[in-house]
Amino acid sequence: DAKTTQPPSMDCAEGRAANLPCNHSTISGNEYVYWYRQIHSQGPQYIIHGLKNNETNEMASLIITEDRKSSTLILPHATLRDTAVYYCIVRANSGGSNYKLTFGKGTLLTVNP
């Protein structure tokens, strides 16, 4: 699986957009970009994933650069409950839903009042 690089921490004001970057310069053509988050003392939570097109769901938007070497997770209106460690993972999609994930250190996003 391709390695990802994320800033160790970021701050964001409540109500503002949080933009979390991820570099994955060695990503392969068949690898997807996945984002998860982990609130303190809880299990990880899936947020969103994409291959090359931008994606949006009820939680966030995912912007992937045209060369696919980096991406940005956008939380449009951050709340205090969005304070968590955010993990960017690139992984080939085997076609099935069962496969292991390799977690890096992620970005600790702190949303401030």
Next chain:
Amino acid sequence: GAVVSQHPSWVICKSGTSVKIECRSLDFQATTMFWYRQFPKQSLMLMATSNEGSKATYEQGVEKDKFLINHASLTLSTLTVTSAHPEDSSFYICSASRAFFGQGTRLTVV
């Protein structure tokens, strides 16, 4: 939506005893489940892949005789930490598929 339930949420045990952690997929069948361990201020590390009806696959450095995994049905996998020691104190998390994780089990060995 699909939910993965993990039990117990936390447990304290004496050194030398064994502890069993359950991971259940509540409304879908999971032929494969994954067990992770997370030490304080560190990321999740995969311990093993649990396969229904067959032996688990352990990651390098994880003692299979110490961390017993049983996946006897399509909705239940269990992780037993045998002869627990204080260094086994950690946050244990299971997952079934890429999208669903249990809430984690905080194990403290005293």
